[in-house]
Amino acid sequence: MATKRYNPFAGFTENEDEAIATGIGARKVVAGEIPPITEIPIIDLADGFSSDLKKRKAVAKEIFTACSQIGFFYVKNHNVAPEVVEQAQQAGLRFFQALTHDQKMEYSMAKNKSEYYGYAPRAVKMPDGAIKRRMYETIHWGYDAQLDPEATGDWDSSYNFWPSDDVLPGFREVIGRYYTSVMALSRKLLKLFALSLELDEDYFDRFARHPGVKLALNYYEAAAPQNPEGSGIFAHSDLEVFTILCQDDVKSLEVLSNTGAWIPANPIPGTFVINVGDTLSMWTNGIFQSTIHRAYNIEGKTRLSIPFFFGADQDAVMETLPSCVSESNPAKFNGIQIGAYQKERLHLQYPEGKQEVAKANGVKAL
Numbered sequence: 090m091a092t093k094r095y096n097p098f099a100g101f102t103e104n105e106d107e108a109i110a111t112g113i114g115a116r117k118v119v120a121g122e123i124p125p126i127t128e129i130p131i132i133d134l135a136d137g138f139s140s141d142l143k144k145r146k147a148v149a150k151e152i153f154t155a156c157s158q159i160g161f162f163y164v165k166n167h168n169v170a171p172e173v174v175e176q177a178q179q180a181g182l183r184f185f186q187a188l189t190h191d192q193k194m195e196y197s198m199a200k201n202k203s204e205y206y207g208y209a210p211r212a213v214k215m216p217d218g219a220i221k222r223r224m225y226e227t228i229h230w231g232y233d234a235q236l237d238p239e240a241t242g243d244w245d246s247s248y249n250f251w252p253s254d255d256v257l258p259g260f261r262e263v264i265g266r267y268y269t270s271v272m273a274l275s276r277k278l279l280k281l282f283a284l285s286l287e288l289d290e291d292y293f294d295r296f297a298r299h300p301g302v303k304l305a306l307n308y309y310e311a312a313a314p315q316n317p318e319g320s321g322i323f324a325h326s327d328l329e330v331f332t333i334l335c336q337d338d339v340k341s342l343e344v345l346s347n348t349g350a351w352i353p354a355n356p357i358p359g360t361f362v363i364n365v366g367d368t369l370s371m372w373t374n375g376i377f378q379s380t381i382h383r384a385y386n387i388e389g390k391t392r393l394s395i396p397f398f399f400g401a402d403q404d405a406v407m408e409t410l411p412s413c414v415s416e417s418n419p420a421k422f423n424g425i426q427i428g429a430y431q432k433e434r435l436h437l438q439y440p441e442g443k444q445e446v447a448k449a450n451g452v453k454a455l
């Protein structure tokens with residue numbers, strides 16, 4: 090008999106196909122002209138930073154192919170210093186391993202006044218007494234203009250909970266440095282995505298004045314190979330424009346190919362994994378793939394991943410790029426409010442977030 094599994098987007102289901110449905114439709118096998126994809130491309134970003142537009146366009150072309158075929162690619166020569174990455178990974182591990190449960194709960198998402206930021210443990214208690222379990226622990230920080238080298242204003246970021254130096258010396262500084270580095274990379278990627286779609290390089294900048302970004306530390310316990318659902322993250326697509334994922338050296342992440350097979354996105358030293366999220370897929374009317382992925386941590390080691398979800402301005406409204414609309418592919422997502430879309434999805438995954446909603450629903454963090 091099929092096991093009952095929880096998918097934040099589809100609810101409880103016994104059907105594998107339903108379990109991987111996303112906000113913008115299931116993607117098991119993409120029919121049509123796309124060749125079968127068996128691996129994730131590696132794109133060298135060095136020329137993306139060149140002052141020569143031709144070189145930037147050549148990188149953008151590779152990005153177009155990757156985004157329209159598999160929705161995932163690795164980047165190397167991304168300009169984030171290796172020591173910034175290593176220090177963030179070490180600090181991340183300290184948060185999960187050196188603090189007690191009660192100390193971590195000081196930063197609980199359930200205490201957050203307005204947003205899905207803060208610490209989320211592996212289990213929360215639902216109003217009917219049922220325990221909602223996740224296969225990982227995580228802590229999230231939202232947009233912080235102080236950490237954005239191209240900030241357009243001084244926005245409130247009091248929803249971000251930071252352990253003080255007394256609790257974890259240097260933590261905020263080290264994670265902040267990583268945040269700033271991937272924020273700068275994100276702004277470069279936005280320009281390359283625009284170029285890849287033959288738009289002005291700064292086309293998407295107007296949607297990134299107060300972007301709905303989220304830096305997360307995901308911590309996965311070691312689970313036995315026969316117990317994949319003991320640790321990991323269920324099949325899902327990301328909600329935002331794109332994600333920059335930093336992995337440690339533990340193999341776990343898998344990506345659903347257009348053949349219907351899961352292909353590994355194993356760690357490659359010095360790279361990040363970039364994937365298209367639902368928002369960019371919607372902007373491109375589905376031409377860019379917001380691809381389903383999952384991670385089962387069954388290598389017998391604990392694992393830390395650091396996703397940076399780059400979301401657009403929360404008050405922006407989805408308007409499909411005109412070049413992605415045709416008679417045979419009419420605009421499908423116009424009018425969706427970007428922040429509302431993100432929040433609706435996040436609430437399914439983190440029912441303890443958004444305190445007033447959670448309180449009204451009687452959700453308690455454990």
Ligand SMILES: O=C(O)CCC(=O)C(=O)O
Nearest residue numbers: 307322327342384394396
């Ligand atoms: O940990 C990973 O490799 C993937 C994490 C992920 O997909 C997510 O947090 O959305």
Ligand SMILES: [Fe+2]
Nearest residue numbers: 325326327382
């Ligand atoms: Fe993801």
